Amino acid sequence: MLDAHSVAAALPAPEQAAILLDFDGTLVDLAQTPDGIVVPDDLPDLLGALDRVTGGAIALVSGRSVAALEGFVPQYKGVILGGHGAERRDDAGLWRHPLAGSDTLAQLIAGAQRIAALDPGLLCEPKPTGVVLHYRRAPEFEARVRGEMQALAAPFSGLDVHFAKMAVELRPDDIGKDRASVELLSKSPFAGRRAVFCGDDATDEPAMRLCVEAGGTACKVGSGASGAPLRIADPTMLRAALWQWTQQR
Numbered sequence: 001m002l003d004a005h006s007v008a009a010a011l012p013a014p015e016q017a018a019i020l021l022d023f024d025g026t027l028v029d030l031a032q033t034p035d036g037i038v039v040p041d042d043l044p045d046l047l048g049a050l051d052r053v054t055g056g057a058i059a060l061v062s063g064r065s066v067a068a069l070e071g072f073v074p075q076y077k078g079v080i081l082g083g084h085g086a087e088r089r090d091d092a093g094l095w096r097h098p099l100a101g102s103d104t105l106a107q108l109i110a111g112a113q114r115i116a117a118l119d120p121g122l123l124c125e126p127k128p129t130g131v132v133l134h135y136r137r138a139p140e141f142e143a144r145v146r147g148e149m150q151a152l153a154a155p156f157s158g159l160d161v162h163f164a165k166m167a168v169e170l171r172p173d174d175i176g177k178d179r180a181s182v183e184l185l186s187k188s189p190f191a192g193r194r195a196v197f198c199g200d201d202a203t204d205e206p207a208m209r210l211c212v213e214a215g216g217t218a219c220k221v222g223s224g225a226s227g228a229p230l231r232i233a234d235p236t237m238l239r240a241a242l243w244q245w246t247q248q249r
Contacts, residue, residue: 001233007219008244010230011196014053018193018216019242020181020207023062023069025200026221029235030165032136034064034125037072044075046239049246051078057189061085061177063169063203065128066094084203085180086129086172097129099172104156105130108170111152115145130171132164139166165201178206185214198238199228 002010011017024030024037031037050058059079060069066082066089080089086097099105109124112131116124121138122145124131133149135141149168153159160173181197184190195216197208201224208218208228220226221238232238 001231004232004237004240004244007230007232007238007241008248010217011245012194012216014246014248015055016194017054018057018059018185018190018195019050019054020059020061020184020195020197020211022177022197022199022201022204022221023060023064023072025165025235026198026204026238027235028072033123033134034068034132039072040236040239042239042243044073046242046246047073047076047078050242051076053246053248054193055189057193059184059190061181061197061199061204061207063132063164067128079184081177081180081184083127083129083175084171084177085175088180097172097175099130099158100128108152108156108159112149112170115148115152118144125167127171129175130169132167132169134167136166142166162203164203176206177203178210181207181210197228 021027028037028039059081061081062069063084064082066080066087069080088095109126109131112124112133115133116122119138119141123134133145135145145168150161153161153170158173160171162169185195195211195214197211198219199208200221211218218228219230219232220228221232
């Protein structure tokens with residue numbers, strides 16, 4: 001693990017960087033339920049400082065929906081890539097994957113809700129472009145949840161069954177944080193900059209690898225296998241590193 005100073009020193013100069021940040025487990029600590037997270041008091045100001053020093057080349061890249069992130073950090077007006085790239089909020093407005101609002105999604109959500117009814121510890125989280133079934137409060141249901149969510153998705157084409165941290169998510173199979181990041185990094189003010197991706201789990205790894213291969217870098221938050229060249233202990237330490245970095249100019 002690196003300390004905050006070492007991570008800040010390893011990042012490119014702010015005027016040369018594009019900053020892509022996961023949310024849960026990266027900027028904020030994980031919680032037992034999606035709504036249970038606590039947004040640190042300094043986070044809105046930090047996002048504002050990052051936007052200022054990079055000239056707007058900052059984006060939140062999360063599995064959460066755009067609407068959920070807007071609720072947690074309403075002061076942040078920058079780019080949001082939500083739903084692992086199935087949603088995008090930028091100057092052009094809000095774009096969503098065609099799965100949003102479809103009969104297929106309605107059937108998937110209804111099926112996940114039926115599975116969640118098996119135990120009070122299971123939680124169904126509908127999203128605009130998918131659905132997640134959480135079992136963090138009932139880990140003994142892991143095998144059953146995985147099997148039943150796979151069975152639920154089986155009749156439909158174009159779906160990815162993703163095994164997240166104590167959850168299973170059904171989402172479009174043609175999206176991903178890496179794909180969304182590639183498109184974002186081709187546009188102003190991100191284009192031509194060294195991309196920095198900070199994330200904490202497997203869904204972030206392809207995007208982190210992409211940034212490293214393109215001449216940028218990546219920071220893994222927490223433990224676990226990762227291809228990121230930088231690693232820091234937790235969201236508190238990452239925020240401290242980013243604060244230090246914003247003061248380099």
